[in-house]
Amino acid sequence: MLKNAVAFLIVVVLALTGCSSGGGSSPSRGPDQPAGLPSSSEEPFIDENDKIAKEDISITLKREKVNIAYETLSLSITNNSLYPFAWYEEYNIYEEVDGEYLLVDDDGDGMTRARSDTDWHIPIEPGKTTRAGALLWDIRDDDYARPGKYRLEIPINAEYIIPLDFEVVDEYIPVDTDISIQASKPQYTTKDKDMFYYTVVNNTEERLQFTVDIHIARYKNGTWERLPKSKKYKEMYHYANMYSVGIGPGSTMNQEFNLTLSGMVGKRLTPGKYRLEKNLAGDWYFYEFEVVKG
Secondary structure (H helix, E strand, O other): OHHHHHHHHHHHHHHHHOOOOOOOOOOOOOOOOOOOOOOOOOOOOOOOOOOOOHHHEEEEEOOOEEEOOOOEEEEEEEEOOOOOEEEOOOEEEEEEEOOEEEEOOOOOOOOOEOOOOOOOOEEEOOOOEEEEEEEOHHHEEOOEEOOEEEEEEEEOOOOOEEEEEEEEEOOOOOOOOOEEEEEOOOEEEOOOOOOOEEEEEEOOOOOEEEEOOOEEEEEEOOEEEEOOOOHHHHHHOOOOOOOEEEEOOOEEEEEEOOOOHHHHHOOOOOOEEEEEEEEEOOEEEEEEEEEEOO
8 A cells, every 4th residue: 555655656746846767857847959050939940942062053234343323133034953942032141341342231131032931932944044123222322323333142052042233333234225315305494385295116026115204314513313203293194103004015205294304303503414214124314404594
């Protein structure tokens, strides 16, 4: 009887302390984590691209030199591997300052653009090429990107990074396409009463889709500055950067506004050099014109 009571007490003590007669770990704590692995409270890191070799992915820039108006650096990503490649749109941009390339990291998270919480990505199947883009918002001051030399680094997996050098310049780089734009006339007066319009010429063999929105910039003190759109323009053409129009191959189209040039920007124009800025198919097109005293 005494022996049975002692045995019962031992079982109770073992249960309360979490031990067992076999010497195993406590179920409430779980097995010890090997060094270097995340704790149970952290999400495990899964790299779908770990089978991708260094020579399997190639990335090229559409343009290695872009104007300050560009908001996106266009890329082509080719997957030459036997496995799908997932690009999470994460990258670093380094800006050359006094001969050194310094990381552009405004939010202090260690990357110019880190992977999003949703893990949304661009899938690229084996043997396929996909167009993509790296945003230049982090190197923009107000309306334009900062002129200078930069390095874009795109991680493929934990071991492989592709570096790409590019330059931002404060000069117009003619775009080698069969697309062109122009304002309604090469010269306006400070008292001009004609309604403003711009013309798009599409001499390509493909249909061109674009929004009707434009920018007017003024050359002042050696630099270009965009003029803000007038209140009237915003009221009448609030859809301008969303509404898309199309122009067929070998065609010309006039996009008219029921506003004068000064009405577009909400102020009386002063004599000087101006330009029309328009984004078409990912490239920026400029047309310079003059304002003279009227």
